[in-house]
Structures are given as C-alpha cells and as structure tokens.
Amino acid sequence: MSTIVGVGLFVRKVRTASGATAVQIVSKERGVRRIVEHIGSAHTDDELAALLEVADTKIHAGQLAFDLNSLSPAKVSSIPEVAGSQSRVLWEVLDNAYRDLGFDQVGTETFKQLVLARIVEPTSKADTIRVLADLGVRSPSSLRTIWRTLNRSIAEDWRSQLAAAAFAHVTADGALSIVMYDVTTLYFEAENEDRLRKVGMSKERRVDPQILIGLLVDPTGFPLEVHAFAGNRGETTTLLPVLNGFRERHGRADVVVVADAGMLSAANLNALEEAGFDFIVGSRTGSAPRDLADHYDRVGNFFADGATVETTREMGTGQAKRTRRVVWHYSRARERRDNITLNKQIERAQDIAEGRRPPKKDRFVSLGTRPGVNWDAVEKAREYLGLKGYVTSISTEKLAGDKVMAAYHDLFKVEASFRMAKTDLKARPMFHHERDSIEAHLTIVFAALAVTRHLTETSGYSIKRIITALRPVRDVMIRIRGQHVMAETPLEGDAADIVAKLRESAGH
Missing domain, CATH: 3.90.350 (Transposase Inhibitor Protein From Tn5; Chain A, domain 1)
Structure with missing residues (x-):
C-alpha cells in the first residue's frame, strides 16, 4: 500500500446546481488539484458545519502519513461521518395537521405520503419518491405501489371518507x-x-x-x-x-x-x-x-x-x-x-x-x-x-x-x-x-x-412560507465509533414562530 507524504490537503466548499453546498477533501500536488473524497452536501449552515468538521477530522487524522486509499469510515472508525439527514420538523408539522383533520383514519401510509409530499413540492407521482427521500422519509418501495394506492382510493372511495372527516372538523365547534x-x-x-x-x-x-x-x-x-x-x-x-x-x-x-x-x-x-x-x-x-x-x-x-x-x-x-x-x-x-x-x-x-x-x-x-x-x-x-x-x-x-x-x-x-x-x-x-x-x-x-388551509389558519403563515422556513431545518445523523448521534438544528426566526403557534393552537 503506497502512502503519499507531503501532499497538500485542504477542504473545499462548492455550490451545487440544486443550491446545496458540497464539501470535498482536495489534494494539491505540483499545482494540480484532485478530489480525494466527497464528504457530502449541506442544505443548512448547521449541516455545513457538521460536514466541515468531518472533513477536518479526516485530514488531521493523518497529518504525517495520509493514506489516500483509506479515507473511509470502515477503516477509520473514529472519524465522524454524516450518515444522513431529514426534515423532521416539517414532516411532523404536516403529519400532525393530517392527523388533526382525522385523515389518518382514511387510506394508507403511502396515500398520506403522496398528500404531504405534494404540499412540499408538487410534482409527478414518480418524482414524489425523490421528494420523500430528500425529506428523509421512507418512501413507497416502487411506482407500482403508488399506482395500487391510487386505484384503491377510487375503489374504496377515499374522497368521500376524507370529505366526511373535513365536515366533522368544520362542525366540531358548532x-x-x-x-x-x-x-x-x-x-x-x-x-x-x-x-x-x-x-x-x-x-x-x-x-x-x-x-x-x-x-x-x-x-x-x-x-x-x-x-x-x-x-x-x-x-x-x-x-x-x-x-x-x-x-x-x-x-x-x-x-x-x-x-x-x-x-x-x-x-x-x-x-x-x-x-x-x-x-x-x-x-x-x-x-x-x-x-x-x-x-x-x-x-x-x-x-x-x-x-x-x-x-x-x-x-x-x-x-x-x-x-x-x-x-x-x-x-x-x-x-x-x-x-x-x-x-x-x-x-x-x-x-x-x-x-x-x-x-x-x-x-x-x-x-x-x-x-x-x-x-x-x-x-x-x-x-x-x-x-x-x-x-x-x-x-x-x-x-x-x-x-x-x-x-x-x-x-x-x-x-x-x-x-x-x-x-x-x-x-x-x-x-x-x-x-x-x-x-x-x-x-x-x-x-x-x-391540510394546507388548516395550517395557514392555525399558524397565520402562508403554506409557501411554512415550507420555506421549515424544509431547511434538518436533523443530521452523525456516525462515529459505530454509534449514531442525531444533531438537531435549533429553531430560529419564522421556523420557531410557526412551530410555537401550531403548538399553542394544538394546546401543547
């Protein structure tokens, strides 16, 4: 196994087409730069800070003899790594509203995912799987599952059941x-x-x-x-x-x-x-x-x-x-x-x-x-x-x-x-x-x-502002020494106000 000594290593941040920030470890030898490892992409400042810490730890773990072939968590178990992230707060807000309306008694988990994903990002049924994955939510196993769910929604007339739940919600107080x-x-x-x-x-x-x-x-x-x-x-x-x-x-x-x-x-x-x-x-x-x-x-x-x-x-x-x-x-x-x-x-x-x-x-x-x-x-x-x-x-x-x-x-x-x-x-x-x-x-x-009207009425925010404020608030999963640690992003600004108003409305 060859070890390269004296190669200049540094961390680089690159803005991606999707608006995220990619964090990379890059080597520089005789003026030539080469990507050694792509650490991950960050959507928030907190996630970016975690990725930068991982990259910095990896570099300093081998200051004198850095093995370019051993930059993996499997070989350096003490190096922290971002294992994933999720928009937990946003999903909980949507899920709670769905349940408040009594919609959780209608249909299936896949149907709920299709509804809530559509609020976050209206797109095709096939692309909904990507939206759910980006939110860190377990998505339907295949597009076939989605089509079966849609067929059931007609065969079992879920819309009438949803309308009954909506009417019950409206008339609960009079x-x-x-x-x-x-x-x-x-x-x-x-x-x-x-x-x-x-x-x-x-x-x-x-x-x-x-x-x-x-x-x-x-x-x-x-x-x-x-x-x-x-x-x-x-x-x-x-x-x-x-x-x-x-x-x-x-x-x-x-x-x-x-x-x-x-x-x-x-x-x-x-x-x-x-x-x-x-x-x-x-x-x-x-x-x-x-x-x-x-x-x-x-x-x-x-x-x-x-x-x-x-x-x-x-x-x-x-x-x-x-x-x-x-x-x-x-x-x-x-x-x-x-x-x-x-x-x-x-x-x-x-x-x-x-x-x-x-x-x-x-x-x-x-x-x-x-x-x-x-x-x-x-x-x-x-x-x-x-x-x-x-x-x-x-x-x-x-x-x-x-x-x-x-x-x-x-x-x-x-x-x-x-x-x-x-x-x-x-x-x-x-x-x-x-x-x-x-x-x-x-x-x-x-x-x-x-769900959208319920959220806008109870929070006082438009659905666009709710999504914009809460979607970037992501919990980051850090893996280190075989253990997983969940780092929660603190709520600030609109995100904190939205969550506080929704909790107050729900009596929490």
Missing part, C-alpha cells in the same frame, strides 16, 4: 350555516376528447379539452367537497347536484349558499329556492341603474362611503317571475379601482377605433363598418362605479344588508383555495388520461388543500 361554491376549469394537453374531458367555455380562453371542478367550502375557505364534471357542462348546472348531495350526506336543511354572479339566473335561483336553499349571489353591476332608479331620482348618483341601499328586482317571466331582494353597497375605494379599470378599457377601445389594435369584442367598442368608441355605454358605466350588488332570498328581518355583504365577501376565500390548488398544489392533472386517474389525483389535491 353548526355550519353557510357554504360557498365556485367553479373553475382544468385543461389537459390532449388532442382528443373523451367522456369527461371536453372542449367547453374556458376561463383561460383555451381550446384544449378540459373538465369543470366544483369546490364547496366553509366561510373560512376550508374545503368540504370537490367534484369533477364534463368540460362542456354549464357551470350553473353543477350547483344544484352538489348542494343536494351535500344535504343528503349531512342532513343540512338550513344552509345558505353563497356564489358569484356567474351563477345568477332567474331559473337557477328559482331552482335553489324550490329545493329549499337560501342564497346570496353577486349581482351583475350593469343592473344598478335600473335597480337604483328611485335613488337616482331622489339624490342623483351620490352615495356616502360605505352606504348600503336596498331595493327589489323582478326576475323571470310568467309563472317563474319572482321579486328578489337586492342589497347595493358603495365604496369609494372600490370606485377608485373601478375607475382605473374603466379608463384602461376606454384606452383599448380608442386604440381599436384609431387602428392601433385589431378589432375585437372589447368593452365600449362599436363594431360596424368602422369601429368606434361607444361613449353612451361609457357614461352609463360611470353611473355605477364603486357599487356592488347582492341578490338574496333571505329577508331583512333575518339578515341585515351589511351581513349579506359580509357573507358574500368571504367568497374570495373560495377563489383563494382555487388559486392555491392550481399554483401551490398544481391541481391541473395535465397528463392523466383515464377518469379514475383524474379522480384519484383530485382526491390527493383535496386532502392536500385541506
């Missing part, structure tokens, strides 16, 4: 009196339609096959149910089946439904009322001049900031005609925002009229032999800047106007949940081909969204 509903679209990069994926009206103006996703949440935005519908189905036709199913499952006869203006039609509201549901839906702002004609006759278009004006509107025709209560609210801040939007729309219309943009069906554009700006429509729009209307079946005696408005304003939490599902959780299953695969994917997303 009755649920308001639910909110909204619809979005998920598109697929597929050439051909099938029985579920259809080309339909797309909010993103795409012509790809899509599906409709209906999300039912409580007033805080916590998900109660998620449903998939064919992509060419009308949004309003999804509302009643979801609500009827919800009532059948939970026996709720006193639930108020809150939905956006897209759900507003005389026939749709009549159907809700006949089915025994009260409702609060947004009113299209263009109805303001007609609804508020008496107000305009008396005081013009002046409204005090924060004022509410109640009126009624005849909706429907013939025997289907109903008199509906409408609550209008004025806000100066909303008027400023509306005015900025209006001016931009006028600018686009002028660009079309003057040939700077191709003719389109933009607002305030008159398309004839020669495009122009419809100034009458502009002046009419100015009459209702700052106004927002709400149509409801609930009487004034039961719910005052400001309460109607407040209930509707919570609807943005449904939209926030949709944004979270489509960005942080990447709900769009672009490459799933079979309906069962799509439904299984949505089951995972539903559970992940529920």
Whole structure:
C-alpha cells in the first residue's frame, strides 16, 4: 500500500446546481488539484458545519502519513461521518395537521405520503419518491405501489371518507350555516376528447379539452367537497347536484349558499329556492341603474362611503317571475379601482377605433363598418362605479344588508383555495388520461388543500412560507465509533414562530 507524504490537503466548499453546498477533501500536488473524497452536501449552515468538521477530522487524522486509499469510515472508525439527514420538523408539522383533520383514519401510509409530499413540492407521482427521500422519509418501495394506492382510493372511495372527516372538523365547534361554491376549469394537453374531458367555455380562453371542478367550502375557505364534471357542462348546472348531495350526506336543511354572479339566473335561483336553499349571489353591476332608479331620482348618483341601499328586482317571466331582494353597497375605494379599470378599457377601445389594435369584442367598442368608441355605454358605466350588488332570498328581518355583504365577501376565500390548488398544489392533472386517474389525483389535491388551509389558519403563515422556513431545518445523523448521534438544528426566526403557534393552537 503506497502512502503519499507531503501532499497538500485542504477542504473545499462548492455550490451545487440544486443550491446545496458540497464539501470535498482536495489534494494539491505540483499545482494540480484532485478530489480525494466527497464528504457530502449541506442544505443548512448547521449541516455545513457538521460536514466541515468531518472533513477536518479526516485530514488531521493523518497529518504525517495520509493514506489516500483509506479515507473511509470502515477503516477509520473514529472519524465522524454524516450518515444522513431529514426534515423532521416539517414532516411532523404536516403529519400532525393530517392527523388533526382525522385523515389518518382514511387510506394508507403511502396515500398520506403522496398528500404531504405534494404540499412540499408538487410534482409527478414518480418524482414524489425523490421528494420523500430528500425529506428523509421512507418512501413507497416502487411506482407500482403508488399506482395500487391510487386505484384503491377510487375503489374504496377515499374522497368521500376524507370529505366526511373535513365536515366533522368544520362542525366540531358548532353548526355550519353557510357554504360557498365556485367553479373553475382544468385543461389537459390532449388532442382528443373523451367522456369527461371536453372542449367547453374556458376561463383561460383555451381550446384544449378540459373538465369543470366544483369546490364547496366553509366561510373560512376550508374545503368540504370537490367534484369533477364534463368540460362542456354549464357551470350553473353543477350547483344544484352538489348542494343536494351535500344535504343528503349531512342532513343540512338550513344552509345558505353563497356564489358569484356567474351563477345568477332567474331559473337557477328559482331552482335553489324550490329545493329549499337560501342564497346570496353577486349581482351583475350593469343592473344598478335600473335597480337604483328611485335613488337616482331622489339624490342623483351620490352615495356616502360605505352606504348600503336596498331595493327589489323582478326576475323571470310568467309563472317563474319572482321579486328578489337586492342589497347595493358603495365604496369609494372600490370606485377608485373601478375607475382605473374603466379608463384602461376606454384606452383599448380608442386604440381599436384609431387602428392601433385589431378589432375585437372589447368593452365600449362599436363594431360596424368602422369601429368606434361607444361613449353612451361609457357614461352609463360611470353611473355605477364603486357599487356592488347582492341578490338574496333571505329577508331583512333575518339578515341585515351589511351581513349579506359580509357573507358574500368571504367568497374570495373560495377563489383563494382555487388559486392555491392550481399554483401551490398544481391541481391541473395535465397528463392523466383515464377518469379514475383524474379522480384519484383530485382526491390527493383535496386532502392536500385541506391540510394546507388548516395550517395557514392555525399558524397565520402562508403554506409557501411554512415550507420555506421549515424544509431547511434538518436533523443530521452523525456516525462515529459505530454509534449514531442525531444533531438537531435549533429553531430560529419564522421556523420557531410557526412551530410555537401550531403548538399553542394544538394546546401543547
């Protein structure tokens, strides 16, 4: 065995493409550098310090006669070595939230891993194994195990069981009196339609096959149910089946439904009322001049900031005609925002009229032999800047106007949940081909969204900040003299605050 004496050895730190810091022992002889051993890659300052200590110990263990062939723990048992690391704190936070919701009673360990890994890093099912390994969590043994788990989630209807647990969580401290509903679209990069994926009206103006996703949440935005519908189905036709199913499952006869203006039609509201549901839906702002004609006759278009004006509107025709209560609210801040939007729309219309943009069906554009700006429509729009209307079946005696408005304003939490599902959780299953695969994917997303909303509500931090703060906090396993020592990274900053708030919420 040849021993090299007098070779210059030193420790080098190298930034890797993934953002980690690699620690290496490097030799230098006659100006030529050579990597003797790669010690490991660090994700945190504490892990880096441990790796540097290991490297330094290895170098000083053989100052006078350093054997390049014996740099291994098997031959130098007294030299400490990093045997691995794990994001224990993050995983415990996610696992505790999953258990708090009662989800641990549904499905399998592999299903839980798929849900929690998706919160940390949304990726393909195959790449989930890598995410779990990086977290230091024992992952499914193979991709086949994952597919079997997804198949079981459909065969045993785990989503219904998760929804039941979610409902129990929401109603643990009292009755649920308001639910909110909204619809979005998920598109697929597929050439051909099938029985579920259809080309339909797309909010993103795409012509790809899509599906409709209906999300039912409580007033805080916590998900109660998620449903998939064919992509060419009308949004309003999804509302009643979801609500009827919800009532059948939970026996709720006193639930108020809150939905956006897209759900507003005389026939749709009549159907809700006949089915025994009260409702609060947004009113299209263009109805303001007609609804508020008496107000305009008396005081013009002046409204005090924060004022509410109640009126009624005849909706429907013939025997289907109903008199509906409408609550209008004025806000100066909303008027400023509306005015900025209006001016931009006028600018686009002028660009079309003057040939700077191709003719389109933009607002305030008159398309004839020669495009122009419809100034009458502009002046009419100015009459209702700052106004927002709400149509409801609930009487004034039961719910005052400001309460109607407040209930509707919570609807943005449904939209926030949709944004979270489509960005942080990447709900769009672009490459799933079979309906069962799509439904299984949505089951995972539903559970992940529920865990996410629970964590954000109890900690006050967004899920992105939670992951960013806790993922780098890693426990480092040091192996020395045949023994394993776990070095825990102390919590600081956001990480410490998040954990403290979650423990306080849980009563620990």
